[in-house]
Amino acid sequence: MIVELITTGSELLLGQIINTNAAYMAKELNAVGFDVVYQTTVGDNRERMQAAIVHALTRAELVITSGGLGPTRGDITKEVSAAVFGRELSLNEVCAERIRAHFDRVHRPMTENNLRQAMIPAGAHVFTNYAGTAPGIALEQDGKVIVNLPGPPPEMKDMFERSLKPYLQRKYGFASVIVSRVLDTFGIGESKLETEIQDLILTQHNPTLALLVRPTGVIIRITAKAATTEVADRMIAGVEQEIRRRVGTYIYAVDDEPLEEVVGKKLLAQHLTIACAESCTGGLLTSRLTDVPGSSAYLMGSVVSYTNEVKAAILGVDRAVLRTLGAVSEPVACQMAEGVRRCLGTSVGVGITGIAGPDGGSAEKPVGLVYIAVAGLQGTTVEKKFFTGTRSQIKFQATQTALNMVYHSLIHR
Amino acid sequence: MIVELITTGSELLLGQIINTNAAYMAKELNAVGFDVVYQTTVGDNRERMQAAIVHALTRAELVITSGGLGPTRGDITKEVSAAVFGRELSLNEVCAERIRAHFDRVHRPMTENNLRQAMIPAGAHVFTNYAGTAPGIALEQDGKVIVNLPGPPPEMKDMFERSLKPYLQRKYGFASVIVSRVLDTFGIGESKLETEIQDLILTQHNPTLALLVRPTGVIIRITAKAATTEVADRMIAGVEQEIRRRVGTYIYAVDDEPLEEVVGKKLLAQHLTIACAESCTGGLLTSRLTDVPGSSAYLMGSVVSYTNEVKAAILGVDRAVLRTLGAVSEPVACQMAEGVRRCLGTSVGVGITGIAGPDGGSAEKPVGLVYIAVAGLQGTTVEKKFFTGTRSQIKFQATQTALNMVYHSLIHR
Known part of the structure; x- marks a missing residue:
């Protein structure tokens, strides 16, 4: 029709x-x-x-x-x-x-x-x-x-x-039902993702596959048309399985469950607690974590350390390192994560330091450069990222990356 | 065309x-x-x-x-x-x-x-x-x-x-221009505002007046159509003057300048600094303040104190008060504001404690109850508010109220 x-x-x-x-x-x-x-x-x-x-x-x-x-x-x-x-x-x-x-x-x-x-x-x-x-x-x-x-x-x-x-x-008469399922990915670009599943996109007519870019990452939408919901679900499951086989490591949720919720569930299930030390994200990561009802069970608190003095005095970041390498550096991100973990006595600590722009960048440390560290039970990991966009977009991407790092540290335990 | x-x-x-x-x-x-x-x-x-x-x-x-x-x-x-x-x-x-x-x-x-x-x-x-x-x-x-x-x-x-x-x-070429000017208000409801300027809304055809409810407050949109921008601007200015005469005290900005930006400019102009102690807002207030480019000039940092232990250990909130009156109380909000101001050595400190829901409310302290305190050069003021809506909406309204309190403490100096 x-x-x-x-x-x-x-x-x-x-x-x-x-x-x-x-x-x-x-x-x-x-x-x-x-x-x-x-x-x-x-x-x-x-x-x-x-x-x-x-x-x-x-x-x-x-x-x-x-x-x-x-x-x-x-x-x-x-x-x-x-x-x-x-x-x-x-x-x-x-x-x-x-x-x-x-x-x-x-x-x-x-x-x-x-x-x-x-x-x-x-x-x-x-x-x-x-x-x-x-x-x-x-x-x-x-x-x-x-x-x-x-x-x-x-x-x-x-x-x-x-x-x-x-x-x-x-x-x-209603010939059919249409059922959609969204696979939420993070850490892979649209064009790379398309390359990985190109043959599926081209050959699949039912279910169909579509890629959409969201601020949270790229989503894969699988849409099946069938006589009943049960049949559609089975058709989707088959394609989903093949997609997961290829790019499953990038998929953190289905049907747009926010990453902060996914992380919250993992923390809760594993009886872990978390605290954040935020510089360039200015509290956004903690705000996202506390958007989840019941987050007080695992989120103990956070420190927004916008100045070097707060980084040193509250979080215990080494003043000599701040002086020599600057606040936007790998060791500072690690010390922030470790400092807030120690200071608040949590299982996991997150440290973020970077340049959200639009000013404050240099050739060596451009706007969008962000270091993100996660300190946990197996030590500390840190990533260096280059984000683009407005100040708010850079802040958001940094929090999404941090949540994704925490998520991976929890599923690989 | x-x-x-x-x-x-x-x-x-x-x-x-x-x-x-x-x-x-x-x-x-x-x-x-x-x-x-x-x-x-x-x-x-x-x-x-x-x-x-x-x-x-x-x-x-x-x-x-x-x-x-x-x-x-x-x-x-x-x-x-x-x-x-x-x-x-x-x-x-x-x-x-x-x-x-x-x-x-x-x-x-x-x-x-x-x-x-x-x-x-x-x-x-x-x-x-x-x-x-x-x-x-x-x-x-x-x-x-x-x-x-x-x-x-x-x-x-x-x-x-x-x-x-x-x-x-x-x-x-452009035949005509339509120019709009928005007056952003906070602290007055839509129906009250309509009553105050009803005669203007009914009699004005060019410029026209419209009221719109936004999460940030009610806005008044003045729209003029004219041959040139200059003529439209003059038409708008006349109506704006009359509106300001009646409800100017509620207008904090024009053309949707965010309240965090308005507050930031005031702090900068008065060479003041600020820090926040956030409980139920979970970092959202600080994140909004740091959305403003250049905010590192006045925002020193913040503490998200989700647990009583963080409130007492870092911010110095009296443990006896936490025990007897509970974390969601007027003295705790004041001590959070004063504590973060002292701890980070700023001119202004903000303290927010409340129940964002959906769970955790009681008959005495329902979901939406929030205490907001501002500690500054003339002492500490505190407000008790009852907000409605989802968890995110309650968080946002609390931050908007806090920003408005800081704004008024700065314009009345």
């Missing part, structure tokens, strides 16, 4: 609101096996809307609009849809009665223009609006269907779920 | 991501007087994408796409655009060199597929991508223009602002 979505409204065309309706409808329709191949947005302009619907009917069997069903003169979607199929509108008494009852209920007088919402094209299926006043409709002709849904997202979603889905299931 | 926007990508068609690019581009184009009359979304399918671009050119003079410029085989937008105008692609050495330099900078090997991004249609204007690797292009033919921008929003926005807007201004 080929579907086109048409979202209407000047606010969308002017960019005053973001089009969440299109994403919602697309996701729901794809999940039951319908193919959304185009989405169009058009304003409250009779001629252009009519052209958009007529054009959509040339390339889709089902055209679903949202928006333009309200009481004002700018609300023209039903009239335009009726015109496309050559139908007349007339007042639907059941709809009119519902609208009158609504105004009684909220103790407000009903202005006459509200009855425009009860004008229904001849032969339409009517969808009651349980979350507002404007009813929706479905118009069938020559094997094609036009559906009009309201624009406000709560009304659209309620009607989609309660009325449109049952209507579509009765009319077309 | 009639414009059509084409956003591409399976993630959009499948509803996996929301189309923020279309809203951004529409808003920016409308602001300079261009008419966006259609927005279309199409997948990474050669035939359908080509049909969409060809159809768009029948009804618009300028067609702007976003997405599909990356290194993978699914990235076909430039090829399809070139095909529509009958152009060949070839490797652009300048673009290729930039991509190689990027991989050098991040010390990672470049896989060959990355050079696909440097394949440029004959005769294209090239837009450098300063926020990523894939360049954008503009193709002109028979009075029509196709522009290809990258899909990731930070890259698209950067290129739109730096390269596309100047290109469009040179080519078409």
Whole structure:
């Protein structure tokens, strides 16, 4: 079943609101096996809307609009849809009665223009609006269907779920389900990852594979289409296994579980505690760790040591090393990690020192240079990284790398 | 100037991501007087994408796409655009060199597929991508223009602002300008604010006034449309003056300058330093303060004291008070603020202790209860707050309140 979505409204065309309706409808329709191949947005302009619907009917069997069903003169979607199929509108008494009852209920007088919402094209299926006043409709002709849904997202979603889905299931049956599974990776770039699994991406048509770059790393989305969820799950499992065989070492979670949560679970399961000494990340790592409910069970505390004095006085970093090698150096990162571990008496200590920019870089120590150390039961490991981007992006990448290092120190125990 | 926007990508068609690019581009184009009359979304399918671009050119003079410029085989937008105008692609050495330099900078090997991004249609204007690797292009033919921008929003926005807007201004000129000014408030609710300036909202048509609720507080947006920026600025200034006369005490910034930046400037100007002792906010306050470039001039460091032991051992909070009144109490907040100020030798100390939830609340100390103290040159002030929302929302509101308290302690000196 080929579907086109048409979202209407000047606010969308002017960019005053973001089009969440299109994403919602697309996701729901794809999940039951319908193919959304185009989405169009058009304003409250009779001629252009009519052209958009007529054009959509040339390339889709089902055209679903949202928006333009309200009481004002700018609300023209039903009239335009009726015109496309050559139908007349007339007042639907059941709809009119519902609208009158609504105004009684909220103790407000009903202005006459509200009855425009009860004008229904001849032969339409009517969808009651349980979350507002404007009813929706479905118009069938020559094997094609036009559906009009309201624009406000709560009304659209309620009607989609309660009325449109049952209507579509009765009319077309739901051929399939679409199930997606996300593999969250870190430490491998998009192009490298593509090279590793290129043959799978090219040959797989069901499940399909897609790579997406996120601030947290690259994700691999496996999407299967099948008659039932069970079958789809089995299809995904087969591809997932092959991907894990090749690049499993980079996969830290499924379905976008945050890395701080993954690390928290490992710490909890192994009865370990953690503390951080942060310089250029300025507390962001600790803040991410404490975003996880229950993190007080393993996160004891942290020290943000922005100055050399704090690094030396609280964390015990060697003043001579700070003087000779500078704060952004490998030994300082290690001493920060070890110092905060000792000072707070935890199993694991993390130390981060670097240059978040935009100023403060040099040829030898450029903006984006960050040293990250993890001190644990098997000693201390340290990594030297070069990050790019804005100050906030560099901070975030440093925390993601630190979490990943802690994660690997915990799974390899 | 009639414009059509084409956003591409399976993630959009499948509803996996929301189309923020279309809203951004529409808003920016409308602001300079261009008419966006259609927005279309199409997948990474050669035939359908080509049909969409060809159809768009029948009804618009300028067609702007976003997405599909990356290194993978699914990235076909430039090829399809070139095909529509009958152009060949070839490797652009300048673009290729930039991509190689990027991989050098991040010390990672470049896989060959990355050079696909440097394949440029004959005769294209090239837009450098300063926020990523894939360049954008503009193709002109028979009075029509196709522009290809990258899909990731930070890259698209950067290129739109730096390269596309100047290109469009040179080519078409800008008919009118829309200028907005945002007044950022904190400490006053939306309905109270609306009551205070209701008459202005109702009577103003140009400039218009809008209230929007943000996590940082309620903002007042003043928007004027005029022939030139100067005229629009003057129109805005008049309304702003009247708003400030009524609710100026709640306005801490204009145009969404973050409160941490406002506070940072005050500290810098007054040659003061700051340190934080954070419990329930877990480092978020310090992380926000260090998001500001140059914050190392006034932020000395912080202690995240998640346990009572850290509060007592490092910050010197009275163990007897912790035992009798508990960690979430007014005296503990004050002693944390005073302790971190003393310990790090700063002018200002901030102490935050509370219950971020979702667990750990009681009838007496519910989730959302937070004490915030600021210790400064004129002694210590403390506030007791009840926040609502998720764990992250409670953390954020506590940091915003703390920053606002520091801000007021600095402007009232």
